[in-house]
Amino acid sequence: MKINWGTGIVIAFALFMSFILYFVFEVQSNSKYDNDLVVEEYYKHDSHFQEEMARIQNAHDLQQRPSITYTDNQGVKIVFPAGFESDKVKGNILLYRPSNKKFDFNTAIALTNSSLVIPENKLVKGRWDVNMEWQYNGKKYLTKEVIYVN
Known part of the structure; x- marks a missing residue:
């Protein structure tokens, strides 16, 4: 049986579509390819964006800011300036792994x-x-840093 060029194009197109659909189904069904959202409640998180920006600005306006660094022998070290009273600093630190x-x-x-x-x-x-949400003397701050662990 002889195949003309029109039939060959249709066969090639059908094979290409099958190839693409196979990979789409493979990625969706295999747990190895995790495709979750970055934040579980994305829209709820996004509605507080202006408040977050105000806390970041508060932290940026400080004359002496806390430093977040990584050292090989200790880990992540967060140092607040000496002017801060340690017992008045409250908050939490989220270490977020993007991958x-x-x-x-x-x-x-x-x-x-x-x-x-x-x-x-x-x-x-x-x-x-590293997202550090903290409060000092009733004022809220947010400090964001990216660190690389070797």
């Missing part, structure tokens, strides 16, 4: 000598987004 939400965790701020250390054994290698 896998299973590693995300929260830590309450409990300062020792105006600093806080998150041990290295709690952290997996790679990128971490």
